[in-house]
Amino acid sequence: PAATAPGAVAVDVPAVAHPAGETPQWWYRSGAARAAGSGAMDGKAKNVILFLGDGMSLTTVAAARIFEGQRNGNPGEENLLSWERFPATAFSKTYNTDSQTPDSAGTMTAITTGVKTHMGAIGVSAGTRNDCADSLNKGLLTWLQLADSAHMATGIVSTARLTHATPAATYAHSPERNWENDTDVPEAAKAAGCTDIAQQLLSTARYGRGPLVALGGGRGEFTTVEERDPEYDDKVGQRLDGRSLVTEWQQAHPQGAYVWNANQLQAARNAPALLGLFEPDHMRYEIERKDDPSGEPSLAELTKAAINTLSRHKEGYVLMVEGARIDHANHSGNAYRALSDTVALSDAVRAAVEATSDQDTLIIVTADHSHTLNFVGYPARGNPILGKVKDKGGEDGVGGLDVARDGLGLPYTTLSYANGPGYTGATNQQPAGPKVYPHNPSSFDPAAGRPDLSHVDTEHPDYMQEALVPTKSETHGGEDVGIWARGPGSKAIRGTMEQNTIYHMIVQATPRLRQRLCEAGTCDAKGVPVDLPTPKAFERKADAN
Structure with missing residues (x-):
């Protein structure tokens, strides 16, 4: 990194053999060095919002830009999606420790913990995918858990199941992304001490209060086979352990609101905590929202609701918002849905820009990985995309x-x-x-x-x-994806960086997060968090509130 960057701080990183020398500590320190060398320590962010377009390749972005422009009656090429107006841009290298082309679990874990890991890993450093025992001492602290420990408010929004890879990587620790509810976890893994991802949305409160906002799909992961779905008569929950996690959440947040449709979300705008599960599975594609029998909120509406709740907290907040179904549409080979869901993410980012100030809120927009969508031929200007x-x-x-x-x-x-x-x-x-x-x-x-x-x-x-x-x-694609940013600390986001550096940009540019890491003894003499944090050290003390 250029040591000439304003506010640049030099951090030494040992040279290692690749891949053998890439320990979790090496990934953490190298990411810290890249962020500090780019001037991230100069940031004074009170709040952080990370938008993650799942599978939002640069081709998807370019095609969606034109798609939106043409939908508005213009040629299309001149259009910009909301985040393309941000002043800071960079490229993110997305590979997993064991895979040239990555998956969403390993990539999001890199973004949330500062450490690259194996394909399929949720919040744990690299190991064996199905080996619960191996993973137990490999848990990594996410920046949502860190923020919770630092008395900030935290939130998660996704159009996928809240237990799906991207949202899960903000709060859960599992070597296998597919262990979403108790019926998914093999008996051997349960015996070794692993728990399903859904119940970890509740147990992550050990760092503070847990997420005060959690909005997405996946009702079935949180409810039992004895519970009939409130929206679809022919559906029940999936859990066989008898635990209704929705009921448990309500008991933990007696003033909070559990909602499952758009009207309930609107009515709950003054609730201090929000759990919204809008579908038994993933939420609907943007084009299909109109068909929802009970009314499903848009990603922009979910984002506004989250900011409305979190922004009441004077200590600041961190929020992760995922446009999840861009990825699903690309996997399905259907560009229309991929592009329309990308435009829905752009609407959500615009809503966040309008609801916040670039003086105190760092907004980062990125993707976890690419896809194989191609943009070819020599179509004339304004040709329908x-x-x-x-x-x-x-x-x-x-x-x-x-x-x-x-x-x-x-x-x-x-x-x-x-x-x-x-x-x-x-x-x-x-x-x-x-x-x-x-x-x-x-x-x-x-x-x-x-x-x-x-x-x-x-x-x-x-x-x-x-x-x-x-x-x-x-399949996914292996090439770099974009990072776009505005707000305090965003000047450090430029060039080509390893994906795990995004975590370090966030924690270094947010004094409250940085200070909490330093309190735990993970910082060097210059105040840069360089040592891999031990999650246990950030858990709430038994006597604290």
């Missing part, structure tokens, strides 16, 4: 505007996927040709050439972009 490519003769640009054709004389779309269920061969679910969302095949036949898209409406929300390689689910 979901449409077939129309050009004026390709790169040479001679001729009138016409549908571009491949080497077989067939039209093709601007957006496509390198792999996924959009492969055009016949499957056990749909015949040969363009695929329609939802499509979850388990077997494929080889495609005979490409389909003729001349009479196919590729702008239909359910059209699935062609995929080159047939896979049941489209």
Whole structure:
């Protein structure tokens, strides 16, 4: 890092062999050095909001920018999503300790703890994915738990199940991301001392009060098989241990409000604590929200509700907001839903910008990993982003505007996927040709050439972009993702950085977090938190409130 940066503080990092020398302590110290060397210690943030667009690759951002612009009646390319107006930008290197292309668990753990880890890990340093005993002494302190310990208010918002990888990595410790409720945890892991992720949303209160705001999906993970779902008569909870975690949360927050639809959320605006579980599983895609029988809030409404509750606390707050279903749509090979959910995240970021000040609130927008979405051809200016490519003769640009054709004389779309269920061969679910969302095949036949898209409406929300390689689910991509930031400390966010550095940018730029780490003896002589914190040391003392 450039030691010339304003407020730069130098931290020595030992040279190690890769990957063998990459201990949790090395990851932590190297991330601290990068942040301090960029001037993060100069930050004076009172509040921090991290927005995480799950699977929001740079291609997804560019396509969503145009999608929104065109929806507003403009050519589209000139548009900017809300965070693209932020002054600070950087690139994030996303690989996991054991995987070139990462997953959401290992990446979010890097962002929340300052330490890179294995694919599938939630809040624990690198180990063996299914080995509970191995993970027990590998728990890492997240910046939400740190903030709770420092008497700040904390919140979590996601359009996924609250037990899903990204939100879970803010409060839980598990070597295996899929241990979401008690029925998911193998008996051997239970015997070794591991608990399901859902119950950890309650037990994380040992650091202070626990999250005062938790809004998302996943009712089924928190309720028992004896409990009928309040919204869908034909559904019950999933837990077999007899624990209704919703009831337990209500007992822990007697003045708090448990809500499961938009009207209840609005009515609970003055409650001191909020638990919102708006679906048994993930929340709906933005395009499908209108079909919710009870009314489902938008991500922007959830964000405003969270800030409204958390901002009452004079000590400041930290908040994580995830636009989760961008990732799910990309996995499903459906660009429309990926782009419309990216625009919904942009609306949420705009709502946060309007509700806060850049004088005291650091806002960071990033993604955990990329996807295989491609943006191709030479479409003319203003060409519908979901449409077939129309050009004026390709790169040479001679001729009138016409549908571009491949080497077989067939039209093709601007957006496509390198792999996924959009492969055009016949499957056990749909015949040969363009695929329609939802499509979850388990077997494929080889495609005979490409389909003729001349009479196919590729702008239909359910059209699935062609995929080159047939896979049941489209995969993540391994290239860098963007980081955009505004507010105190954001000047340090620039260049290309390891993903775990984001944690260090946050804790160094927030005096209250930094001070709590120093109180625990993890700082060097210059006040930079450089030593890996021991979570136990940050738990509330028995006699404290």
